[in-house]
Amino acid sequence: MSRFLSKDLLSGLMFIAFGMGALYFGQKLALGTPVRMGPGYVPHMLSFIMLSLGSIIVLATLFRQADQREKQRYWIPVGILMVAAFIFSYLPVGNDFIATKLLSTGSQATFKTMKTPFMVSSLLTIAVVLLLALIAVLGRPGVTADDPVEAPKWKPITLVTAGIVCFALLFERTGLVPALVVLVFLASLGGEEFKLTEVLANIVVLSVLCTVVFKIGLGMNISIVNGIW
């Protein structure tokens, strides 16, 4: 599976995930009508666009790498399935569409207000899921990603993030200097070279600088060391 994990594929999946998240957390927002839009109209619209764009990115990446055999085996059936589903959902039943009957109450309102975006984005997303499942189960012969993701180095990002979080937690409780010491120390650990004397010197210089600029110069209401100054 990891052989075809390219940057494009993963970013497409990321956009799909954001679209799903926005749909899920925004489902309670009222849609309204196109004339009087509720707070949920634009969020829903954007979610569908995110889902569609993400799916298109994923599908385009998969298609670029697919060989003849894979296209015949996976792509044609999935494509036919999607077109069939699209037509089927627009079949009228009484005064309504089949899709409206089948959908749960939550999605029904969306389907009524934004038919095409809803259908297109959900079908595209289903196609992505189907294709990825087919590929994961049956494999794809001789395909490798053309822009593989570099293995991330965990040290810098973890230490820098930890430094900022520690700073946020300490700043109001202990004052500027202790928070600063922790942040600078952790951030320096994240770099290539770590010399204790240099880091200490850096801490002293930055403490003085920040005190002069922010406390004295700009007169910000912050404490340097809690309880003392």
Next chain:
Amino acid sequence: MDLLNNLMLGLSVAISFQNLFYALVGCMVGTLIGVLPGIGPVATIAMLLPITFHLPPTASLIMLAGIYYGAQYGGSTTSILVNLPGEAASVVTCLDGYQMARRGRAGAALSISAVGSFFAGTVGTIIIVLFAEPLTRMAQKFGPADYCSLMALGLVAAVVLASGSVIKAIAMVFLGLLFGLVGTDVNTGAQRFTFDIPELSDGIDFAPIAMGLFGIAEIVVNLERHFARSGGTIKVGSLWPTREEIRRAIPAVLRGTVLGSALGVLPGGGPTLGAFSSYTLEKKISKNPGEFGKGAVEGVAAPEAANNAAAQTSFIPMLTLGIPSNAVMALMVGAMIIQGIQPGPEVMVKKPDLFWGMIASMWIGNLMLVIINLPMIGMWVKLLTVPYRFLAPAILLFCCIGAYSLQNSTFHVMQVAVFGVLGYIFVRLGCEGAPFLLGLVLGPQMEEYFRRAMLLSRGDPMVFLERPISLGLLIATAALLVLMALPSVKKAREEAFQEEG
């Protein structure tokens, strides 16, 4: 005459002691971060946004603008002396600037680029003055539908001209728009995506987002890359160019200025595009193109003039229409909103002192920069010897304190951490941060105009096609997208950005 009156008003505002002081501060900071590789104007302006809260609006905008064009000057110093681009727009200057420096003409290269930049900056400022009023007049005729289409055009054009995959960049714009929705809905008061966190009900501040996406993520990537300084610094030598060098530089500066000014106005244009295009142009029309890359004077003069001219003219769409054309302009829009000014055509009418004062100060700032850069060059060179392992923690620290001071809450510092991680993911997946930021800044306004337009048309989306202005803008947007899909254009575009990388 109106124009002269306006300029006089602007000069009188810009020349007050306070505004001169902040222009100087902006130029100094801009030069500083321009000289230092590893931190760009976007991260710096994001870092300083909270501080501008304490300043009067005119002074804060003057300072932020100074940082932006100051960085264009500073970046060339690093390019010429150590062959490292201090700033994205000065990548091309490395090619010939460093070669000139190796032949002992560092001083000449520096003064040509500084004087050329000053000339280009002056022309850029004049262009802003000439175009500001007619454009503003035109923009005042726009209805909600027209505005919505204009923003769509701006966003698409910004995406198309940026490097990288077009569809990913478009997706990033929409992601930015989505993040822009967080907070209280203006029309109904409903809470959207706030997860019951009270701090989010005003929306996500973009200062922490910009710090995270452009500051933190950049630091992390630099730390990974193990940032080594190549070679020693080169002696500057005499600042005076020879007569021959001057003779070759003047036409190059003129061409660079024209090209840079034109490209700067385009959404998504700005300094980097201007510099690259003018370098290519010089190489094409030169009698001996073989000299390029070996220290051609034109190869320094033209791109330096172009990036500065473009830095100036990229203010035009932001000041007149309220549409930012790149990430820095998005932050300037943010700075205006912090001060309670809604960017757009209204600014010129309602706040003429701010508008013209800012423009006049740009010219004064350019003059200051020549003085800051040439005689004080030794000081900036010394700064280059500070290793990155000292700088990285300092930048992090300033980001944290800046984020805290936004509203005196550590919640914003946490936001910086979250968006730092997100920004790192974006970098790893090859997604650009700039379209995201543009979408984020324009998002709330665009929704507002969209809803208003649909309300006025009684829910008929055809309104966007029926109004002639809106229709024209949408056709332009579609044409741009179609153009990008053409195989030949696609290939040329990829090649153009290959040279850049």
